[in-house]
Amino acid sequence: xxxxxxxxxxxxxxxxxxxxxxxxxxxxxxxxxxxxxxxxxxxxxxxxxxxxxxxxxxxxxxxxxxxxxxxxxxxxxxxxxxxxxxxxxxxxxxxxxxxxxxxxxxxxxxxxxxxxxxxxxxxxxxxxxxxxxxxxxxxxxxxxxxxxxxxxxxxxxxxxxxxxxxxxxxxxxxxxxxxxxxxxxxxxxxxxxxxxxxxxxxxxxxxxxxxxxxxxxxxxxxxxxx
Amino acid sequence: xxxxxxxxxxxxxxxxxxxxxxxxxxxxxxxxxxxxxxxxxxxxxxxxxxxxxxxxxxxxxxxxxxxxxxxxxxxxxxxxxxxxxxxxxxxxxxxxxxxxxxxxxxxxxxxxxxxxxxxxxxxxxxxxxxxxxxxxxxxxxxxxxxxxxxxxxxxxxxxxxxxxxxxxxxxxxxxxxxxxxxxxxxxxxxxxxxxxxxxxxxxxxxxxxxxxxxxxxxxxxxxxxx
Numbered sequence: 001x002x003x004x005x006x007x008x009x010x011x012x013x014x015x016x017x018x019x020x021x022x023x024x025x026x027x028x029x030x031x032x033x034x035x036x037x038x039x040x041x042x043x044x045x046x047x048x049x050x051x052x053x054x055x056x057x058x059x060x061x062x063x064x065x066x067x068x069x070x071x072x073x074x075x076x077x078x079x080x081x082x083x084x085x086x087x088x089x090x091x092x093x094x095x096x097x098x099x100x101x102x103x104x105x106x107x108x109x110x111x112x113x114x115x116x117x118x119x120x121x122x123x124x125x126x127x128x129x130x131x132x133x134x135x136x137x138x139x140x141x142x143x144x145x146x147x148x149x150x151x152x153x154x155x156x157x158x159x160x161x162x163x164x165x166x167x168x169x170x171x172x173x174x175x176x177x178x179x180x181x182x183x184x185x186x187x188x189x190x191x192x193x194x195x196x197x198x199x200x201x202x203x204x205x206x207x208x209x210x211x212x213x214x215x216x217x218x219x220x221x222x223x224x225x226x
Numbered sequence: 227x228x229x230x231x232x233x234x235x236x237x238x239x240x241x242x243x244x245x246x247x248x249x250x251x252x253x254x255x256x257x258x259x260x261x262x263x264x265x266x267x268x269x270x271x272x273x274x275x276x277x278x279x280x281x282x283x284x285x286x287x288x289x290x291x292x293x294x295x296x297x298x299x300x301x302x303x304x305x306x307x308x309x310x311x312x313x314x315x316x317x318x319x320x321x322x323x324x325x326x327x328x329x330x331x332x333x334x335x336x337x338x339x340x341x342x343x344x345x346x347x348x349x350x351x352x353x354x355x356x357x358x359x360x361x362x363x364x365x366x367x368x369x370x371x372x373x374x375x376x377x378x379x380x381x382x383x384x385x386x387x388x389x390x391x392x393x394x395x396x397x398x399x400x401x402x403x404x405x406x407x408x409x410x411x412x413x414x415x416x417x418x419x420x421x422x423x424x425x426x427x428x429x430x431x432x433x434x435x436x437x438x439x440x441x442x443x444x445x446x447x448x449x450x451x452x
Binding site: 037038040041042045046048049052053056062063064067068071128 | 264272
Protein backbone atom coordinates (compact mmCIF):
# COMPACT_ATOMS: atom_id res chain seq x y z
CA UNK A 1 0.00 0.00 0.00
CA UNK A 2 1.34 3.43 -0.86
CA UNK A 3 1.93 6.03 1.79
CA UNK A 4 -0.84 8.10 0.17
CA UNK A 5 -3.34 5.28 0.62
CA UNK A 6 -2.14 4.90 4.22
CA UNK A 7 -2.74 8.57 4.76
CA UNK A 8 -6.28 8.31 3.37
CA UNK A 9 -7.11 5.34 5.58
CA UNK A 10 -5.84 7.13 8.63
CA UNK A 11 -7.19 10.64 8.05
CA UNK A 12 -10.23 10.10 5.83
CA UNK A 13 -11.00 6.63 7.22
CA UNK A 14 -11.61 5.60 3.63
CA UNK A 15 -9.97 3.06 1.33
CA UNK A 16 -10.02 4.00 -2.34
CA UNK A 17 -10.93 1.28 -4.82
CA UNK A 18 -9.35 3.42 -7.50
CA UNK A 19 -6.08 4.89 -6.15
CA UNK A 20 -5.79 7.10 -9.25
CA UNK A 21 -8.78 9.09 -8.01
CA UNK A 22 -7.04 9.78 -4.73
CA UNK A 23 -3.93 10.90 -6.55
CA UNK A 24 -5.90 13.17 -8.87
CA UNK A 25 -7.73 14.75 -5.91
CA UNK A 26 -4.37 15.74 -4.46
CA UNK A 27 -2.89 17.08 -7.70
CA UNK A 28 -2.85 20.85 -8.06
CA UNK A 29 -3.16 22.31 -11.54
CA UNK A 30 0.46 23.49 -11.35
CA UNK A 31 1.59 19.86 -11.40
CA UNK A 32 -0.45 18.29 -14.21
CA UNK A 33 -3.25 18.70 -16.69
CA UNK A 34 -4.79 15.69 -14.98
CA UNK A 35 -5.46 17.73 -11.85
CA UNK A 36 -8.11 18.12 -9.16
CA UNK A 37 -10.16 21.01 -10.57
CA UNK A 38 -13.11 18.98 -11.85
CA UNK A 39 -13.18 16.91 -8.68
CA UNK A 40 -13.13 20.11 -6.66
CA UNK A 41 -16.17 21.38 -8.59
CA UNK A 42 -18.04 18.16 -7.84
CA UNK A 43 -16.95 18.00 -4.20
CA UNK A 44 -17.83 21.62 -3.61
CA UNK A 45 -21.40 21.07 -4.76
CA UNK A 46 -21.83 17.93 -2.66
CA UNK A 47 -20.33 19.57 0.42
CA UNK A 48 -22.67 22.48 -0.09
CA UNK A 49 -25.69 20.20 -0.25
CA UNK A 50 -24.74 18.03 2.73
CA UNK A 51 -24.04 21.03 4.95
CA UNK A 52 -27.35 22.56 3.83
CA UNK A 53 -29.09 19.36 4.86
CA UNK A 54 -27.32 19.17 8.24
CA UNK A 55 -28.21 22.77 9.00
CA UNK A 56 -31.79 22.31 7.82
CA UNK A 57 -32.19 19.36 10.19
CA UNK A 58 -30.33 20.83 13.17
CA UNK A 59 -31.80 24.35 13.06
CA UNK A 60 -35.54 23.85 12.63
CA UNK A 61 -36.33 27.46 13.56
CA UNK A 62 -33.72 29.17 11.39
CA UNK A 63 -35.00 30.99 8.35
CA UNK A 64 -33.35 30.55 4.98
CA UNK A 65 -31.19 33.66 5.48
CA UNK A 66 -29.77 32.24 8.71
CA UNK A 67 -29.21 28.88 7.04
CA UNK A 68 -27.41 30.49 4.10
CA UNK A 69 -25.09 32.48 6.34
CA UNK A 70 -24.34 29.43 8.46
CA UNK A 71 -23.48 27.41 5.38
CA UNK A 72 -21.31 30.18 3.96
CA UNK A 73 -19.33 30.20 7.21
CA UNK A 74 -18.83 26.43 7.00
CA UNK A 75 -17.74 26.16 3.40
CA UNK A 76 -15.63 29.28 3.15
CA UNK A 77 -12.02 28.93 2.14
CA UNK A 78 -10.55 29.58 5.59
CA UNK A 79 -12.67 26.84 7.17
CA UNK A 80 -11.83 24.37 4.42
CA UNK A 81 -8.14 25.17 4.73
CA UNK A 82 -8.18 24.60 8.47
CA UNK A 83 -9.80 21.21 7.87
CA UNK A 84 -6.96 20.55 5.40
CA UNK A 85 -4.39 21.46 8.01
CA UNK A 86 -5.92 19.05 10.49
CA UNK A 87 -5.60 16.35 7.83
CA UNK A 88 -1.93 17.26 7.31
CA UNK A 89 -2.78 17.75 3.66
CA UNK A 90 0.31 19.92 3.22
CA UNK A 91 2.46 16.83 3.02
CA UNK A 92 0.11 15.13 0.53
CA UNK A 93 -0.71 17.72 -2.12
CA UNK A 94 1.15 17.35 -5.39
CA UNK A 95 2.41 20.73 -6.64
CA UNK A 96 4.29 21.90 -9.70
CA UNK A 97 7.76 23.43 -9.35
CA UNK A 98 6.46 27.01 -9.43
CA UNK A 99 4.04 26.47 -6.56
CA UNK A 100 6.66 24.60 -4.55
CA UNK A 101 8.96 27.62 -4.74
CA UNK A 102 6.34 30.27 -4.07
CA UNK A 103 5.35 28.62 -0.81
CA UNK A 104 2.79 30.27 1.41
CA UNK A 105 0.85 32.67 -0.77
CA UNK A 106 -1.44 30.15 -2.44
CA UNK A 107 -1.43 27.72 0.48
CA UNK A 108 -4.88 28.40 1.82
CA UNK A 109 -6.54 28.09 -1.60
CA UNK A 110 -4.60 24.92 -2.44
CA UNK A 111 -5.58 23.20 0.81
CA UNK A 112 -9.22 24.28 0.54
CA UNK A 113 -9.48 23.06 -3.05
CA UNK A 114 -7.89 19.73 -2.18
CA UNK A 115 -10.37 19.15 0.66
CA UNK A 116 -13.25 19.66 -1.79
CA UNK A 117 -11.56 17.47 -4.40
CA UNK A 118 -11.18 14.66 -1.86
CA UNK A 119 -14.92 14.81 -1.18
CA UNK A 120 -15.56 14.62 -4.94
CA UNK A 121 -13.18 11.69 -5.29
CA UNK A 122 -14.84 9.72 -2.49
CA UNK A 123 -18.24 10.48 -4.03
CA UNK A 124 -17.15 8.96 -7.34
CA UNK A 125 -15.24 6.09 -5.77
CA UNK A 126 -17.62 5.05 -3.01
CA UNK A 127 -20.94 6.77 -3.66
CA UNK A 128 -23.02 9.39 -1.91
CA UNK A 129 -23.16 7.65 1.47
CA UNK A 130 -19.37 7.36 1.67
CA UNK A 131 -18.92 11.01 0.78
CA UNK A 132 -21.54 12.00 3.32
CA UNK A 133 -19.70 10.08 6.04
CA UNK A 134 -16.47 11.80 5.05
CA UNK A 135 -18.11 15.24 5.31
CA UNK A 136 -19.49 14.38 8.74
CA UNK A 137 -16.05 13.21 9.82
CA UNK A 138 -14.24 16.28 8.52
CA UNK A 139 -16.75 18.95 9.51
CA UNK A 140 -18.28 17.62 12.73
CA UNK A 141 -16.16 20.00 14.79
CA UNK A 142 -16.93 23.01 12.56
CA UNK A 143 -20.67 22.32 12.58
CA UNK A 144 -20.71 21.91 16.36
CA UNK A 145 -18.74 25.12 16.90
CA UNK A 146 -20.70 27.25 14.48
CA UNK A 147 -21.77 30.53 16.12
CA UNK A 148 -25.51 31.11 16.44
CA UNK A 149 -27.50 32.89 13.77
CA UNK A 150 -27.13 36.40 15.21
CA UNK A 151 -23.34 36.26 15.41
CA UNK A 152 -23.11 35.24 11.75
CA UNK A 153 -24.69 38.45 10.60
CA UNK A 154 -22.35 41.26 9.61
CA UNK A 155 -21.79 44.17 12.02
CA UNK A 156 -23.89 46.69 10.03
CA UNK A 157 -26.86 44.32 10.05
CA UNK A 158 -26.42 43.55 13.75
CA UNK A 159 -26.17 47.25 14.60
CA UNK A 160 -29.26 48.07 12.55
CA UNK A 161 -31.29 45.30 14.19
CA UNK A 162 -30.13 46.29 17.66
CA UNK A 163 -31.16 49.92 17.08
CA UNK A 164 -34.48 49.06 15.43
CA UNK A 165 -35.31 46.65 18.23
CA UNK A 166 -35.06 49.59 20.64
CA UNK A 167 -36.91 52.12 18.52
CA UNK A 168 -33.82 54.16 17.62
CA UNK A 169 -33.16 55.71 14.24
CA UNK A 170 -30.73 54.07 11.84
CA UNK A 171 -27.03 54.99 12.08
CA UNK A 172 -25.47 57.28 9.51
CA UNK A 173 -22.19 56.54 7.76
CA UNK A 174 -19.96 59.11 6.12
CA UNK A 175 -16.60 58.87 4.43
CA UNK A 176 -14.01 60.92 6.35
CA UNK A 177 -11.03 60.40 4.09
CA UNK A 178 -9.68 58.36 1.21
CA UNK A 179 -5.94 58.00 0.86
CA UNK A 180 -3.44 55.97 -1.13
CA UNK A 181 -3.09 55.18 -4.79
CA UNK A 182 -5.73 53.81 -7.14
CA UNK A 183 -5.73 50.15 -6.21
CA UNK A 184 -4.40 50.47 -2.66
CA UNK A 185 -6.81 52.98 -1.22
CA UNK A 186 -7.67 53.27 2.46
CA UNK A 187 -11.10 54.52 3.43
CA UNK A 188 -11.95 56.00 6.81
CA UNK A 189 -15.66 56.04 7.56
CA UNK A 190 -17.50 57.56 10.48
CA UNK A 191 -20.54 55.91 12.04
CA UNK A 192 -22.89 58.08 14.08
CA UNK A 193 -25.86 57.11 16.25
CA UNK A 194 -27.37 60.51 16.94
CA UNK A 195 -29.74 59.64 19.73
CA UNK A 196 -26.87 58.13 21.67
CA UNK A 197 -24.43 60.90 20.67
CA UNK A 198 -22.05 58.08 19.76
CA UNK A 199 -19.40 58.30 17.04
CA UNK A 200 -16.94 55.67 15.87
CA UNK A 201 -14.53 55.33 12.99
CA UNK A 202 -13.63 52.36 10.86
CA UNK A 203 -10.93 51.87 8.28
CA UNK A 204 -10.67 49.49 5.34
CA UNK A 205 -9.65 48.92 1.74
CA UNK A 206 -13.15 49.73 0.52
CA UNK A 207 -15.96 51.92 1.71
CA UNK A 208 -17.98 48.83 2.56
CA UNK A 209 -15.22 47.31 4.68
CA UNK A 210 -14.66 50.59 6.49
CA UNK A 211 -18.39 50.85 7.25
CA UNK A 212 -18.41 47.35 8.69
CA UNK A 213 -15.45 48.21 10.91
CA UNK A 214 -17.15 51.41 12.08
CA UNK A 215 -20.35 49.45 12.83
CA UNK A 216 -18.38 46.84 14.78
CA UNK A 217 -16.78 49.62 16.83
CA UNK A 218 -20.22 51.11 17.45
CA UNK A 219 -21.59 47.77 18.68
CA UNK A 220 -18.69 47.58 21.06
CA UNK A 221 -19.41 51.12 22.34
CA UNK A 222 -23.16 50.52 22.72
CA UNK A 223 -23.31 46.99 24.09
CA UNK A 224 -19.73 46.06 24.82
CA UNK A 225 -19.67 43.45 22.06
CA UNK A 226 -16.08 42.31 21.61
CA UNK B 227 -57.32 12.54 -2.97
CA UNK B 228 -57.04 16.31 -3.18
CA UNK B 229 -56.61 18.09 -6.47
CA UNK B 230 -53.16 19.15 -5.31
CA UNK B 231 -52.10 15.55 -4.82
CA UNK B 232 -53.57 14.74 -8.25
CA UNK B 233 -51.51 17.53 -9.73
CA UNK B 234 -48.32 16.19 -8.10
CA UNK B 235 -48.98 12.67 -9.38
CA UNK B 236 -49.56 13.92 -12.88
CA UNK B 237 -46.83 16.55 -13.18
CA UNK B 238 -44.16 15.40 -10.71
CA UNK B 239 -45.00 11.69 -11.07
CA UNK B 240 -44.67 11.51 -7.32
CA UNK B 241 -47.08 10.63 -4.50
CA UNK B 242 -46.41 12.41 -1.23
CA UNK B 243 -46.57 10.33 1.94
CA UNK B 244 -46.95 13.58 3.84
CA UNK B 245 -49.36 15.88 1.96
CA UNK B 246 -48.50 18.75 4.33
CA UNK B 247 -45.02 18.87 2.78
CA UNK B 248 -46.49 19.31 -0.67
CA UNK B 249 -48.72 22.09 0.60
CA UNK B 250 -45.84 23.86 2.32
CA UNK B 251 -43.72 23.64 -0.83
CA UNK B 252 -46.42 25.52 -2.70
CA UNK B 253 -46.98 28.18 -0.03
CA UNK B 254 -45.41 31.58 -0.72
CA UNK B 255 -44.28 33.64 2.26
CA UNK B 256 -47.08 36.14 1.56
CA UNK B 257 -49.62 33.49 2.52
CA UNK B 258 -48.28 32.03 5.75
CA UNK B 259 -45.41 31.86 8.18
CA UNK B 260 -45.40 28.13 7.44
CA UNK B 261 -44.13 28.77 3.92
CA UNK B 262 -41.74 27.26 1.39
CA UNK B 263 -38.58 29.28 2.11
CA UNK B 264 -36.68 26.63 4.07
CA UNK B 265 -37.69 23.94 1.57
CA UNK B 266 -36.52 26.20 -1.24
CA UNK B 267 -33.12 26.53 0.46
CA UNK B 268 -32.83 22.75 0.72
CA UNK B 269 -34.12 22.09 -2.79
CA UNK B 270 -31.82 24.69 -4.29
CA UNK B 271 -28.76 23.01 -2.81
CA UNK B 272 -29.82 19.56 -3.97
CA UNK B 273 -30.67 20.77 -7.46
CA UNK B 274 -27.31 22.45 -7.61
CA UNK B 275 -25.52 19.23 -6.66
CA UNK B 276 -27.48 16.95 -9.00
CA UNK B 277 -26.98 19.25 -11.98
CA UNK B 278 -23.26 19.48 -11.11
CA UNK B 279 -23.11 15.69 -11.13
CA UNK B 280 -25.00 15.36 -14.43
CA UNK B 281 -22.71 17.90 -16.08
CA UNK B 282 -19.60 16.29 -14.60
CA UNK B 283 -20.63 12.94 -16.07
CA UNK B 284 -21.88 14.18 -19.44
CA UNK B 285 -19.04 16.64 -20.20
CA UNK B 286 -15.85 14.74 -19.42
CA UNK B 287 -13.67 17.26 -21.24
CA UNK B 288 -15.16 20.43 -19.78
CA UNK B 289 -13.04 22.30 -17.26
CA UNK B 290 -14.54 23.54 -14.00
CA UNK B 291 -15.19 27.00 -15.48
CA UNK B 292 -17.28 25.47 -18.28
CA UNK B 293 -19.11 23.28 -15.79
CA UNK B 294 -19.87 26.24 -13.52
CA UNK B 295 -21.26 28.32 -16.37
CA UNK B 296 -23.37 25.42 -17.60
CA UNK B 297 -24.81 24.89 -14.16
CA UNK B 298 -25.50 28.58 -13.69
CA UNK B 299 -27.50 28.54 -16.93
CA UNK B 300 -29.53 25.56 -15.73
CA UNK B 301 -30.41 26.78 -12.27
CA UNK B 302 -30.98 30.43 -13.01
CA UNK B 303 -34.33 31.93 -12.16
CA UNK B 304 -35.61 32.18 -15.74
CA UNK B 305 -34.94 28.47 -16.39
CA UNK B 306 -36.59 27.44 -13.13
CA UNK B 307 -39.60 29.62 -13.86
CA UNK B 308 -40.05 28.09 -17.30
CA UNK B 309 -39.98 24.64 -15.70
CA UNK B 310 -42.66 25.93 -13.33
CA UNK B 311 -44.78 27.11 -16.24
CA UNK B 312 -44.55 23.71 -17.87
CA UNK B 313 -45.82 22.21 -14.60
CA UNK B 314 -48.72 24.70 -14.58
CA UNK B 315 -47.52 25.75 -11.15
CA UNK B 316 -49.37 29.05 -11.50
CA UNK B 317 -52.60 27.34 -10.59
CA UNK B 318 -51.04 25.55 -7.60
CA UNK B 319 -49.03 28.15 -5.70
CA UNK B 320 -50.67 29.51 -2.57
CA UNK B 321 -50.32 33.28 -2.34
CA UNK B 322 -51.33 35.92 0.18
CA UNK B 323 -53.84 38.62 -0.79
CA UNK B 324 -51.12 41.18 -1.60
CA UNK B 325 -49.36 38.93 -4.05
CA UNK B 326 -52.63 37.88 -5.64
CA UNK B 327 -53.39 41.51 -6.41
CA UNK B 328 -49.94 42.52 -7.59
CA UNK B 329 -49.92 39.80 -10.24
CA UNK B 330 -47.09 39.56 -12.69
CA UNK B 331 -44.16 41.39 -11.14
CA UNK B 332 -43.10 38.68 -8.71
CA UNK B 333 -44.33 35.81 -10.85
CA UNK B 334 -40.99 34.56 -12.11
CA UNK B 335 -39.42 34.53 -8.66
CA UNK B 336 -42.46 32.83 -7.11
CA UNK B 337 -42.51 30.05 -9.71
CA UNK B 338 -38.75 29.52 -9.52
CA UNK B 339 -38.80 29.32 -5.73
CA UNK B 340 -41.71 26.87 -5.76
CA UNK B 341 -39.87 24.55 -8.18
CA UNK B 342 -36.90 24.45 -5.79
CA UNK B 343 -39.18 23.97 -2.79
CA UNK B 344 -40.89 21.01 -4.50
CA UNK B 345 -37.48 19.38 -4.96
CA UNK B 346 -36.75 19.96 -1.26
CA UNK B 347 -40.12 18.52 -0.28
CA UNK B 348 -39.63 15.35 -2.34
CA UNK B 349 -36.14 15.00 -0.87
CA UNK B 350 -37.56 15.03 2.67
CA UNK B 351 -40.60 12.94 1.80
CA UNK B 352 -39.07 10.29 -0.43
CA UNK B 353 -35.30 10.53 -0.05
CA UNK B 354 -32.41 11.44 -2.31
CA UNK B 355 -33.24 8.97 -5.09
CA UNK B 356 -36.80 10.26 -5.43
CA UNK B 357 -35.61 13.87 -5.59
CA UNK B 358 -32.97 12.92 -8.14
CA UNK B 359 -35.63 11.31 -10.35
CA UNK B 360 -37.74 14.44 -10.05
CA UNK B 361 -34.82 16.64 -11.12
CA UNK B 362 -34.14 14.39 -14.10
CA UNK B 363 -37.81 14.54 -15.04
CA UNK B 364 -38.07 18.31 -14.73
CA UNK B 365 -34.73 19.29 -16.23
CA UNK B 366 -34.12 16.61 -18.88
CA UNK B 367 -35.16 19.01 -21.64
CA UNK B 368 -33.06 21.88 -20.26
CA UNK B 369 -29.97 19.72 -19.86
CA UNK B 370 -30.34 18.29 -23.37
CA UNK B 371 -30.80 21.75 -24.89
CA UNK B 372 -27.95 23.41 -23.03
CA UNK B 373 -25.68 25.27 -25.46
CA UNK B 374 -22.09 24.03 -25.65
CA UNK B 375 -19.36 25.45 -23.45
CA UNK B 376 -18.23 28.14 -25.87
CA UNK B 377 -21.69 29.63 -26.32
CA UNK B 378 -22.14 29.93 -22.56
CA UNK B 379 -19.22 32.30 -22.29
CA UNK B 380 -20.05 35.98 -22.47
CA UNK B 381 -19.36 37.88 -25.72
CA UNK B 382 -16.31 39.77 -24.36
CA UNK B 383 -14.66 36.51 -23.34
CA UNK B 384 -15.52 34.85 -26.67
CA UNK B 385 -14.16 37.83 -28.61
CA UNK B 386 -10.97 37.88 -26.57
CA UNK B 387 -10.40 34.15 -27.06
CA UNK B 388 -11.12 34.37 -30.79
CA UNK B 389 -8.58 37.21 -31.22
CA UNK B 390 -5.92 35.60 -29.02
CA UNK B 391 -6.32 32.31 -30.87
CA UNK B 392 -5.34 34.15 -34.08
CA UNK B 393 -2.50 36.19 -32.60
CA UNK B 394 -4.37 39.51 -32.71
CA UNK B 395 -4.17 42.18 -30.02
CA UNK B 396 -7.01 42.59 -27.53
CA UNK B 397 -9.94 44.84 -28.45
CA UNK B 398 -10.28 48.26 -26.86
CA UNK B 399 -13.49 49.57 -25.36
CA UNK B 400 -14.35 53.22 -24.82
CA UNK B 401 -17.44 54.97 -23.53
CA UNK B 402 -18.94 57.18 -26.25
CA UNK B 403 -21.79 58.70 -24.27
CA UNK B 404 -23.81 58.45 -21.09
CA UNK B 405 -27.33 59.82 -21.05
CA UNK B 406 -30.39 59.75 -18.82
CA UNK B 407 -30.92 60.39 -15.15
CA UNK B 408 -29.07 58.81 -12.23
CA UNK B 409 -30.69 55.41 -12.06
CA UNK B 410 -31.85 55.14 -15.65
CA UNK B 411 -28.64 55.81 -17.51
CA UNK B 412 -27.87 54.55 -20.98
CA UNK B 413 -24.25 53.87 -21.88
CA UNK B 414 -22.95 53.71 -25.43
CA UNK B 415 -19.61 51.95 -25.74
CA UNK B 416 -17.37 51.56 -28.76
CA UNK B 417 -15.38 48.39 -29.41
CA UNK B 418 -12.40 48.58 -31.72
CA UNK B 419 -10.21 45.82 -33.15
CA UNK B 420 -7.39 47.84 -34.66
CA UNK B 421 -5.72 45.21 -36.77
CA UNK B 422 -9.03 44.51 -38.49
CA UNK B 423 -9.98 48.21 -38.64
CA UNK B 424 -13.32 47.13 -37.20
CA UNK B 425 -15.53 49.29 -34.98
CA UNK B 426 -18.85 48.46 -33.36
CA UNK B 427 -21.09 50.10 -30.79
CA UNK B 428 -23.12 48.62 -27.98
CA UNK B 429 -25.69 50.15 -25.70
CA UNK B 430 -26.89 49.19 -22.23
CA UNK B 431 -27.93 50.26 -18.77
CA UNK B 432 -24.39 49.86 -17.47
CA UNK B 433 -20.95 50.18 -18.94
CA UNK B 434 -20.50 46.44 -18.60
CA UNK B 435 -23.70 45.63 -20.48
CA UNK B 436 -22.84 48.08 -23.21
CA UNK B 437 -19.38 46.52 -23.59
CA UNK B 438 -20.93 43.05 -23.91
CA UNK B 439 -23.28 44.32 -26.62
CA UNK B 440 -20.40 45.95 -28.46
CA UNK B 441 -18.39 42.71 -28.23
CA UNK B 442 -21.36 40.70 -29.53
CA UNK B 443 -21.66 43.09 -32.48
CA UNK B 444 -17.92 42.70 -33.13
CA UNK B 445 -18.18 38.91 -33.13
CA UNK B 446 -20.95 39.22 -35.66
CA UNK B 447 -18.79 41.51 -37.85
CA UNK B 448 -15.70 39.31 -37.61
CA UNK B 449 -17.14 35.81 -37.85
CA UNK B 450 -20.79 36.30 -38.66
CA UNK B 451 -21.88 34.99 -35.28
CA UNK B 452 -25.61 35.69 -34.88
